[in-house]
Amino acid sequence: MSLTDVNGVALHVTDQGPAGEPHCGPFLMIHGLARSGWFWKDWVPLLSRGHRVIRVDLRGCGRSALPPGEVAFSFEDLVSDVQALIQAMDLTAVNYVGESTGGLVGAVIAARDPQRIASLSLVSTPTRPADGDPGTKSPGASTPEASLNALGLKQWWLRSRAMTGDLFGDERDEQYAGEFARTPVPVAVAMWQAMHEPDVDLTRWAGGVRARTLILSPGRSTSLSAGAQDELAAMIPGARLRRYPGWTHGMYFLHPGELAADVLQFVDDPG
Numbered sequence: 001m002s003l004t005d006v007n008g009v010a011l012h013v014t015d016q017g018p019a020g021e022p023h024c025g026p027f028l029m030i031h032g033l034a035r036s037g038w039f040w041k042d043w044v045p046l047l048s049r050g051h052r053v054i055r056v057d058l059r060g061c062g063r064s065a066l067p068p069g070e071v072a073f074s075f076e077d078l079v080s081d082v083q084a085l086i087q088a089m090d091l092t093a094v095n096y097v098g099e100s101t102g103g104l105v106g107a108v109i110a111a112r113d114p115q116r117i118a119s120l121s122l123v124s125t126p127t128r129p130a131d132g133d134p135g136t137k138s139p140g141a142s143t144p145e146a147s148l149n150a151l152g153l154k155q156w157w158l159r160s161r162a163m164t165g166d167l168f169g170d171e172r173d174e175q176y177a178g179e180f181a182r183t184p185v186p187v188a189v190a191m192w193q194a195m196h197e198p199d200v201d202l203t204r205w206a207g208g209v210r211a212r213t214l215i216l217s218p219g220r221s222t223s224l225s226a227g228a229q230d231e232l233a234a235m236i237p238g239a240r241l242r243r244y245p246g247w248t249h250g251m252y253f254l255h256p257g258e259l260a261a262d263v264l265q266f267v268d269d270p271g
Contacts, residue, residue, distance in 0.1 A: 032100030036062025
């Protein structure tokens with residue numbers, strides 16, 4: 001584990017797996033809104049058997065440093081940070097795995113800097129975050145921002161995930177909520193606002209993606225629709241769409257073994 005300075009922010013990076021570069025490049029895993037690389041932990045045992053696995057906490061999230069000055073974000077800040085990190089670590093042809101916000105970031109990088117992305121796996125990635133249902137992310141308040149400020153991140157996680165069916169129903173829920181709460185509330189609010197601007201729209205970049213792409217789509221998500229996922233798959237040349245009909249948006253942490261196996265097969269077996 002280390003802190004890597006990019007764009008004036010120290011990002012927390014966890015780098016695991018075999019030394020050297022495997023034949024098809026390392027995995028680079030980027031989390032969703034206000035989460036951290038910790039949320040990929042149950043993917044690592046399978047992926048790291050034969051691959052280097054790099055997990056990143058986005059700016060202000062998890063164990064990464066807060067941006068200097070006022071807490072304010074734009075989607076372009078996140079894209080720029082990950083691009084700068086790839087360059088700083090001298091990574092080429094990464095197998096990018098992104099969940100929700102992380103998927104949007106990866107698709108833009110794949111379109112703008114194609115030589116850096118060997119494959120792109122988009123997990124529960126909305127085409128337009130602003131089209132999601134804000135009601136399930138606003139327990140006890142009129143907006144998600146007001147709910148985050150009123151509840152704090154731990155209770156917001158537990159209550160909003162209860163509304164969307166994204167809980168284990170055992171002691172793991174407290175553990176995941178506690179890890180989510182490592183991110184300061186102002187960071188979560190700023191990221192929510194940035195990601196739900198109308199111009200954050202994956203259809204603007206999807207046609208420029210040339211990396212081999214796998215779209216892993218949950219069947220029960222309040223943040224994306226089946227129609228939008230069909231639209232996304234049609235726009236990315238050669239993209240494969242895999243549906244998980246009974247699974248929720250949080251399938252990346254609820255069903256990590258199955259998803260990691262599907263991504264690993266996609267990366268290791270181009271045919």
